[in-house]
Amino acid sequence: MLTSILPFLKDYWAFVLSLLILLFLLRNKYFNGLHKYPGPALAAYTNWWRFFDALNRRPEKTHIELHKQHGDIVRLGPNVLSFADPKTIKEIYGLNKGFTKSEFYPVQSAISPRGKPLPSLFSTIDEKRHAQYRRCVNSVFSMTSLIHYEPLVDSTTRVFLSQTEKLFSATGESCNFARWLQYYAFDVIGEITWGRRVGFLEGNEDVGGIVEFVADFLAYVGPVGQMPILDSFLNKNVLKLKSLEWGLRKEKLTTATKFAVDRASERVDEMQTIKEKGLEAVPTRSGSIDFLSKFTQAQHDHPEFMTDDLVLTSCLSMIFAGSETTAISLSAIFYYLIKNPRVYAKLMTELDNAVESGAIIDRSLVTWAESQKLPYLDAVIQEAFRMHPAPGLIMERTVPDHGAEILGEMIPGGTIVGCNAWVLHRRAEIFGDDADVFRPERWIEASPGKLKEMKATMFQFGAGARTCIGKNVSLLEIYKVVPAILGTFEIVPEQEGKEWTTHNAWFVRQLDFRVKFRRRSDQGKKKAA
């Protein structure tokens, strides 16, 4: 049999190969009956379409356009559907629906020195393990824990303001604001995690290339995550993993990992006490308790689950999950303020009035409680989240084996489905016909029913069991630092009318956002009021 097939293959291999490829492409197109859903023609045949769309760094724009063109369901890949109707948030991400994170997420796992992938709270697709992990660390992120982090945020904010004065305001130098806010966000999360800043702001530099490292990592994750199989040939290829496992090769510790290991070693006695006796056994430093102490407390409470390695991974993954996302959201707030002088002036009036009336005691160090009494600030922040949500791809979930009904359609098990925040946030029937315009007033004018609907459609933090666990921490940072910066400096664009450019590497980072700072005089503050 084999002897008769081999000569045939030798003569006709090109034909056989073409036939196999054709069959594979047709199988992709008609796979699971998804061919009835519209989308780019190529996307139905191969995931290379979405790989290149992500590589082009503008998929959020492509997704908005595709949904405008094709409606609420768009096929983005042979096995991938994107949904645009806000109703799908509950249907896909709702609790106990049985959907799991897709293979996009393990691409985001780090590798241990022994060559094993290290699934973090963010990247794990094992939902049972995730639930257990989340139960162990939930209290670290609760609203009541925020008071422990506020002094840590304040300390970084003080450095941010004094360095902004020294480097930019006093010298008249222009500032790469998107980068400067990245330094702030990385330093503040370092301080919340280990009680110590990494030193980006003090040095005005990317210490050990951490910011660049995270940017490169996300730039890899965006496109490769569209075809996760590629990861096993690239970052997690067998040769690399095995040579690490067998000790033939040593992975150099990244600066972030080294920083994490050093901080933990400096406090090894303190951590040992917490592990054995709990947090009450160690004195707090000026009322603050950092993540490292709290994760170690979780280890005290759940020794069977929280290992030393998991405490280290948890600390490190906060840097990855919580810095770039916060920096992007801060940039968006300032960008839209500068682009909309009317809104900027109105917000300054609110802030200056609050200082005058005593609702804010110190304009350069606004407390969390004070920030919660400023409705226009709240509207501006919500509107910036709406216009520029940090995540710029669909948050992929795999449909459970038995299939699921989404928007009245029976979607087969194993299909990858999801929503993109950029698409949901531009829905005219939810946010109004001017949904493409930055207009914070929509958050103030809305009736209670409408407001509830608008809030339920906001997707910048995801939704359901895998929603952002750091949401409260990031809101604490944002609601405090925005009024502090605005109260201290007037911010003007370096070049009037210049638009920024954006770069979608899973999270949509801003480029070319340069500004100048002028210290606000007391007179100026009174005039604006």
Ligand code: HEM
């Ligand atoms: C404005 C800032 C932030 C934004 C826009 C943001 C966005 C998100 C989103 C969209 C997800 C869900 C991803 C998905 O379902 O695919 C997520 C998850 C997560 N975020 Fe955030 N995040 C922010 C800040 C933070 C901060 C400050 C921390 C840490 C202190 C953090 C830690 C995490 C973690 C650990 C997860 C995984 C949660 C889980 O799966 O249980 N994030 N974030």
